Amino acid sequence: MSGALSLAVADRIVDAALAAAADNGFPPMTVVVLDTGGHPLVVKRDERSGIGRVEIAMGKAHGCLAMGFGGRELARRADAVPKFFTSIGQLLPHGIVPVAGGALIRDDKGTLLGSIGISGGTSDDDDICAIAGITSVGLVADTGDAQ
Template sequence: MKLDVALAVAQGVLAEGQTRHFAPLTVAVLDAGGHTVVLLRSDGSSLLRSQIATGKAYGVLGLGFGGRELAARAAKMPAFFDALIELSDGRMVPVPGGVLVRSADGALLGAVGVSGDTSDNDEICALAAIEATGLVADAG
């Protein structure tokens, strides 16, 4: 994912959160290889939000489907997901708010993770920002 696109998505997430009067958000945008391209936080975003947002994005990249699907599977197979979290050195957070980013032709570009409000609200902001850039969001 190119820096300018990642930055536009991250800024879009924060703007969407402000428009909706959500709690202060933190957003991580990772490329398809799991490298952080952009990490932004709103003023007042709490201490662990950077790690949580990154973990949401990392988890969806690691398994290849969105955070909503990760959460559903984690609820059905908690022991398996405990193992996955251990295998990823604790870097995976299997809840909504992690969204895969794809090009119009379906190519995986990276992932967005958002943390700060409820997981559902975090996901709303990610979806809106990704779609506003003309990319395809996959929340699972």
């Protein structure tokens, strides 16, 4: 795949991420997929997913795009320079949630196609589901850790 992330592919990513949550017995999840401009392509939440989960998932996905790193790298950087991350969180329109569960979506050549944010379980649970969703369509999950 090259170029833009289509609605159909984004929808498949989200459905696979939600299926991974169910298959693993994780709590109800909310998943957001953004295009490279930060615009939502798909937002889905399990009807049992908690209040605020859309905003948290959006903050994870948006923060990854805004900073150009997956959630795990964002977390390391937030630990290293917390005042910077506190400041930019107030500047970004959808905030920033620098933890696992947010990832950049890339093709096999490394081209940025969008991002995903998931909220509902632990950050590690969310990350497992993000990776499952992205890889289910043959794309690469850039979580901020070496692949």
